[in-house]
Amino acid sequence: MAQTNDLLAVLIDADNVSPARIGPVLAEIAKYGTASVKRVYGDWTKPNLRSWKDAASEHVIHPIQQFDNTTGKNATDSALIIDAMDLLYTRRFTGFCIVSSDSDFTRLASRIREDGVTVYGFGERKTHESFRNACDRFTYVEVLEEPEKAAAAVDAAVPGRTPTAKLRTDGRLVSVLRASIGNASGDDGWASLATVGGLVRKQQPDFDSRNWGFAKLSELVREIGLFEVAANPGGGLRVRNGAPGR
DSSP states (O other): OOOOEEEEEEEEGGGSOOOHHHHHHHHHHHOOOOOOOOEEEEESSSSSGGGGGHHHHHTTTTTEEEEOOOOOHHHHHHHHHHHHHHHTTOOOOOEEEEEEOOOGGGGHHHHHHHTOOOOEOOOOOTHHHHHHHHEEEEEGGGOOOHHHHHHHHHTTTTTTOOHHHHTTTTTHHHHEEEEEHHOOTTTTEEEEEEHHHHHHHHOOOOOOGGGTTSSSSSHHHHHOOOOEEETTTTSSSEEEOOOTTO
């Protein structure tokens, strides 16, 4: 859970993000801290970016104009990167949120992390793994919903959930969970589920239970049926390798 004094810089690439997505993205960002800087970059003379006007106004995002003066060169990306480095040097921010599906921001994310600052990436599923892996945490915008829609879905059937049989045959998913549980477990084989989740994300920054249609990690782990989940005496949940009732 984010600390109340965590200040975040949110930098948005308008060329690679639909304005219809930005509301849910900002709601997700609010879980990690306070977005004290919100900027969206683009050449606002382009007709395809006109729909950003209302979204930027509604969410109080400062639009940064950047003309494409040279064909074949993305001036928008350059402006975002320069601003990010200027903001990094202020030492004011505990995290940067880069909202784009463009792998050109891979080095930027790596550079920010070199200074010990957390990077949250947001983009479509098509985003190249180089950028996803350069972030501390990467969230697919497709799994985010408007807050009111998410609330209405609580305790309701989720049509996008991956079937149990398919989850069990997802070797990458099962193996990373098994390994993380093993690394985090004590002599009794039990591990804190929160700790396991943290270890998994360090290996796979784009890991998110919502990618498989589950709101919580505990729901995903239980559905797989290859792990035992129970209440932790110290609070929270614990998990160990092996099917329930083994």
